[in-house]
Amino acid sequence: MAEIAPVPEKAPVIEDVRLKAPEVSLERAAKLGGVAGIVAVFVSANGMVQAFAERDIISGVLSMGYTLLFLVPLIMAYLAAREPPVLEGFEAPEKGPRNVLAGLIVGALTGLIMAIFVLVASAVDMRRVFINISPQLLELLTFGQGMGGLVFLVGGCLLTGAVGGLMQLAEGRWRRALWGALAWTLLIGLLEVIVAQLFRGLGLGFLSPLFYAGTGGLTPLGTAVVFVLAFLYYWSVVPKVDMWQRRYAHMPAERQRSVRLSLTVAAVLLVAILPQVLGPFVSEVLDLVGIFLLMGLGLNIVVGFAGLLDLGYVAFFAVGAYTTAILTSPASPRWSPEMSFWAALPFVILAAALAGIIVGTPVLRMRGDYLAIVTLGFGEIARLLLLSDWLRPVFGGAQGILKIPTLSIGPIVFRTPVDMFYPIVGFCLVAAYISWKLKNSRIGRAWMAMREDEQVAEAMGVDIVEIKLKAFIVGAVIASFGGALFATKIGSVFPHSFSLLVSITVLVLIIVGGLGNIPGVVVGTLALVGLPELLREFQEYRLLAYGVLLILMMLYRPEGLLPSKQWVRELHEEELMQDAWLKMEEDRRRAQAQAAQGDLPARPEEA
Amino acid sequence: MALLEVRGLSKDFGGLRAIDHLDFHVEEGEIVSVIGPNGAGKTTLFNLITGLFQPDEGEIIFDGHNLVGLRPDQITRLGVARTFQTVRLFFNMTILENVMVGLHGRTRSGILDTILSLPRQREEEEFIRQQAIEALSFFGKRLVGFRLNQPAFVLSYANRRRLEIARAMATGAKLLLLDEPTAGMNPRETLELTELIGRLRDEKGYTIVLIEHDMRVVKGVSDRVVVLDYGRKIAEGDYEEVAHNERVLEAYLGRKAVRSA
Amino acid sequence: MQRALPQQISDRFNFAAGVIWALRVIVAAIVVWGAVSTLTSGFYSASQWRDLFIFGLAQGGVYALIALGYTMVYGILGFINFAHGEVFMSGMMIGYFVADYLNEAGMWNGNPVLALLIVLVVSMLTSTGVAVLVERIAYRPLRESPRIVPLITSIGASFFIQYAFRGLFGAGVKSYPRMEALQGAITVLGVRILKVHVLVIVAVFIMMGLLYWFVEKTRMGKAIRAVAEDKEIAALMGVDIDRAIVMTFAIGGMMAGAAGLLYALVFNQVFFFSGFLPGIKAFTAAVLGGIGNIVGAMLGGIVLGIVESVGPILILSGLGIPAPHQLKDVVAFTVLVLVLIFRPKGLLGERLAEERD
């Protein structure tokens, strides 16, 4: 490394030569415009626009299909109009027409590509290959106006592109409030089921017709109200959160405790009345979200804490479900002890732990990424065996096992989805408690150490195989809780419920939610399991979205949306190390320079 | 009986003989320096003793147990701990956690104890914490206090080396293997660490083997010096004897001549 | 003298090794017992075994071609390219549309050789394009990340491609048109073999030969090997790393595309999920042969194909398990697990850049 001469005390300060940071690049805007065009064509050609067009967000004005289509140029334009990060010592360029121009370029290109797509598609019949490029789609894209409708299509793209660019001009607080309001309006528009039910549950049923048109989607009035409310929320409440947190941190311990207590009580009350208010249909979805959340918490221990990529997690879910089914159902084909759920639970735990050992032992000494594919193999083996004629006398083959009794504690029977919500939340809490407890323990530290440097962990006395096996077993047991709950909730088990897609879904949940981070997993599960369950149209494209999410998360935010500090650090380790190194170098240089001057004492050791 | 006794140890890396029929012993309470030119096989010797590599031949007897064939964690539990030439901390864990990991092999609580939060487990956690802080306190105020909960990557180079030693101490080992503990330190830090190594033995009762290139350190602390070259022991004795040994000078100078050519 | 290990250490000593040994013994016993009882039952004739074997050879050849992509990428970048199964599927799917069109135009049966060549080229180009695109978009930016990151990306890419194809081309199963010239069997050296199988086996060997020549003899092939050995040194010697990596993906894609057409000729059908199972099996084949080892992947594929074809009947039916063909995929996965237990470095050994402390 070249020695840099120490900066003289009175370096001449050259003013007015502050370098300007680069402006928004129009070339990049053109590139992003091209990408936006391709994405827009893709979502049209794969049927999403048409499928989503069935549902209105603003009744009679805006369908979900158009929303999807125009969100593409909007978001891309917003990104294209954003200035590159300003390095220290550079002068940030002024915002101005150039930002809007970048947005317009994106909009124009998107419109152009879409127009070409529509023209080509109406000239050549491609339906034999691209089954979703139908006349209906073309009609939709031309707003039912024939080729003249292309003006609307291109105009819409230009408009949204310009809006995206304009958004960059808005000052930070405005920008956040606008995006927030937009997102909530879309969400409330989509979630009529929940919101209407919520009004009814709260005895405010008369509000529903004001907000929703009844034929799907918000009324114009509803749209305005939601938009304004959400805007105000982001405008005035969100900026205060920071302040509140600071104030909380400065409170005396006594007050902190009472604040915490009241928050906990509020949360408990909320959870307690939630399913009652939301009714059976939404509760059904919530139950499923809860079961996935439970599995997410379990897999998080395996992947997030211990760094073992397990793609066969569904196998443990299946072990839990089938063990429960066999032990509790009178219809179990081989033998039916007809135990109660709670009597069976210890055996479920035992079976899951055993399964964890069987899967874990042979593979744990191997290279890390082999684990992914071997566990995947085990997951498929489990499903194929459950399905096979060979083991039909035990597991019932494709017919599965029926008549699993409902869950009960003493006289309380959890018959409806609303009832089931409580035990599921209970198990989730148990799992969260286990995660938290283990994380800050001898075992948890060994997991983290192993994830960082397996060899060194071993040299410090950590038995790698033992500790990996433990992660596997805890993960397996938590998944088996999920399986057991699933079995009693549905009342039957079939092999097809235990496909690879379950494993992948759980993996996506924890990655999108932020590895190692519990609130993140909750948000991830609500969005990625809850939404598709509520909206059939999403169901169809759910795995496509999961795939895209996994890629985007790894490319842009490998640490997850709400990351735990641990992962952020790990993935940005190099940058941080560099920072630390530079600081060290600088300190040393300064110390040397001082020592060289002789009269000054060498810089004292850092405290 | 010697605390550590290495007999006829050999290790090949495809063709290249990194350790060649090495005999070598360390008495309880001794400080032994291993020196030799770059690539002489010093680090490989440590890797063999700690079980990171399996030897091709020979045996390693520590405290009456043959270490050959044992896993690294078993060897550590028997009482051999080490530091690494290229500092290898758990950089994303806090300083305290780094040392607490060192206590893993000395403690027992399992998953159930932890989940149920049994009194035994809580006591053990407290014990781990105390021991870790004690090990860190050995280096004065540098690594304790507000530093405890900072991630290890914020530390300066010298402190990273100190933290590695603390982590090794926490394993409860009898024998510490220190691989170039003063590399990258400035003269003052080096001097201080030399002193500390002496205190490690005198106050804490560790037996120490260290690899060192800095001859002042070697001179300052070693009871005995072992010189390796091409995986063989070419000299052994106290510092003065070794420093004037013909073969040693040749090994160092010869290499240098070759390198500068 | 030598002391016994303290209790707590000797207790755990080799618990895992014990389990693995037990597994080995159990597996060996099951295999031997099953095979012996099937063979002694005399239920299957020699010609049936031969047919199974040849079918296995053809199927295994296809696995081998796919496995090359896994093994080369693993050798050079050190992660499992999960999306490779989809690279294979994409060639097969687009190939179908071309074949369908040619069939309509009367060329499929009118000039089968040319038709097959056209579909082969299209299939190879498609797979190559998909493979290179995935590398460019999803893997290149992540080259310096911890290994789990590109692994997760590749899982994402795999699902994205599957469901993008499903959205664009529909969820239905598509059947390749029937090619009259490939129906029936011929007799080679006194053995009756289906014509399709002959074609597949010959094509596989030609492709493998070409690949071997390319990797061993051409400049680009040598560059790829140099990068797989040590990226930094290769860069110092003037090898363009990016180009070598793109070429690796491209070649893997070409092989997968060819495999796509051959697979379609044997099994006829294709849908968006068709890449999943062959993909995993090909990965198994790559591990079986020794990951990073090109010849190993070829051998591994063929061995796996044969085991999968012969194994269920040979072993499972002897154990009195009903409907052994249902468990065909279980056998393949079990082979994967067993390879990793018995011979984690594969039949021919791994070829990876050496990891140093």
Ligand SMILES: Nc1ncnc2c1ncn2[C@@H]1O[C@H](COP(=O)(O)OP(=O)(O)OP(=O)(O)O)[C@@H](O)[C@H]1O
């Ligand atoms: N994992 C390995 N694989 C192959 N060769 C190795 C490996 N580790 C060390 N070597 C080789 O063994 C020889 C001895 O290496 P070693 O690291 O023990 O030297 P050293 O005495 O510690 O040198 P230094 O003073 O530079 O640390 C060197 O030639 C080295 O290249």
Ligand SMILES: [Mg+2]
């Ligand atoms: Mg060394």
